[in-house]
Amino acid sequence: MLPMPHQPLQVAAVPPQRSPAREVQAGPWHTEAVCRRDEAGLFFAPSKEPTAARLAREEAAKRVCGRCPVMVDCREHALLQPEPYGVWGGLTAAERRVVLARRRRREVELRNAASAAGRIAAAG
Numbered sequence: 001m002l003p004m005p006h007q008p009l010q011v012a013a014v015p016p017q018r019s020p021a022r023e024v025q026a027g028p029w030h031t032e033a034v035c036r037r038d039e040a041g042l043f044f045a046p047s048k049e050p051t052a053a054r055l056a057r058e059e060a061a062k063r064v065c066g067r068c069p070v071m072v073d074c075r076e077h078a079l080l081q082p083e084p085y086g087v088w089g090g091l092t093a094a095e096r097r098v099v100l101a102r103r104r105r106r107e108v109e110l111r112n113a114a115s116a117a118g119r120i121a122a123a124g
């Protein structure tokens, strides 16, 4: 498993800090992650964070992601794991769930279309 540019929270308590040691562990895209050191704690929610504060923090994290050269790789990683917490690749956990649901729906539609095409072809 690839090391993360920012650590996922097991318990939403204290925002994790990026570790300098991660440079040693880093995979191909992690080395360029703008959030390697998240001193501001933007990417994960502290416990009992009020909604307005969460929205502001997430927007700030997304602005960081917006200038990150590895945003696409990071986003795909977070979608494929999937990462349950935090902002990854410019998406919140809720936004990633929406993207994943859309992908699953699209896959089902494609499978159904392929199946229907196969039946039509078989019927001649």
Ligand code: SF4
Residues within 6 Å of the ligand: 005, 033, 034, 035, 036, 043, 064, 065, 066, 068, 069, 070, 071, 072, 074, 075, 087, 088, 089, 090
């Ligand atoms: S896209 Fe955002 S979360 Fe991902 S590595 Fe870049 S700054 Fe970090």
